[in-house]
Amino acid sequence: MEIKEIARRVVEDPWRGKLNDALQLVGDDYIGYVAGSPEPLRGRDGFREFITMYLTAFPDGAITVDHQIAEGDIVATRWTARGTNTSDLLGIPATGKQVTIEGISYSRITDEKLRESWIIWDTLSMLQQLGVVPETMPAGTA
Amino acid sequence: MFGSFPQSRYMPCTECGTSVERTAAASHTCDRERALDFRLFQLRDEIAAFDAQLAAWLTTARGRFAAWIAERDRRAA
Numbered sequence: 239m240e241i242k243e244i245a246r247r248v249v250e251d252p253w254r255g256k257l258n259d260a261l262q263l264v265g266d267d268y269i270g271y272v273a274g275s276p277e278p279l280r281g282r283d284g285f286r287e288f289i290t291m292y293l294t295a296f297p298d299g300a301i302t303v304d305h306q307i308a309e310g311d312i313v314a315t316r317w318t319a320r321g322t323n324t325s326d327l328l329g330i331p332a333t334g335k336q337v338t339i340e341g342i343s344y345s346r347i348t349d350e351k352l353r354e355s356w357i358i359w360d361t362l363s364m365l366q367q368l369g370v371v372p373e374t375m376p377a378g379t380a
Numbered sequence: 381m382f383g384s385f386p387q388s389r390y391m392p393c394t395e396c397g398t399s400v401e402r403t404a405a406a407s408h409t410c411d412r413e414r415a416l417d418f419r420l421f422q423l424r425d426e427i428a429a430f431d432a433q434l435a436a437w438l439t440t441a442r443g444r445f446a447a448w449i450a451e452r453d454r455r456a457a
Binding site for chain 1: 386387388389390391392397398399401417418421422
C-alpha cells in the first residue's frame, strides 16, 4: 500500500468505525508526538488510548483529509475534523457543541507501518469553540 | 503582529450548536430539530433531575392530593 494511503487511513478510519483496521497499520514501535502533550504516545496502545479519548468526546466525529504531500518515507497530511462534543473531554464537561478543527499529521511510514508521527492541530480554536477560553482576548491581558 | 489572540475560523452557533464558518455566519439558519436537541442537551442535568424531584414531590401531601385530583379528572373525562 502506498504511504499516502496508509497515512490517510490512519487519520480517517478510526472515525469510520474502523479503529482496529487503523491499528493494524500502526507499528509496535510507534511513537507519536502530539503538540501540547508532555508525553509521546507509545505503541498501538498509546495510539488507541489517544484516539479513543476523542472518539468518546466526539462520537459523531469525522476527519477528512484535505491534502497530502509525500517525500521518501514521510507523509504530511492536512486534515479537517468535525464532531459534536457529547461527552466530557480532559475534565471539560460536555457542551453539545459541534466543533471544526484543522490540523496536520506528519508521519514516517516504513514497511507499511506507521512508525512515528508529529500531530499538530489547532487546540486554541477547539477550546474557543467549546467555550473553555474566550473567543478574543486582547494581547497582554493573560 | 496580532492585536488579540487568533480567532477560531469556525464557531458553534449559539442557538443550535452547529459549527459555522465565520464567513458564513450571516447566512446560517438553524435546523429546528438540531436546535431542540442542543437545548435538550444543555438542560440534560435538569431533565435527569426532574423525574427524581417529581417522584419526591408526589410523596408529599400536596403531591398526593394533586395526583388524586388528576386521577379523578382522568376518570371523569
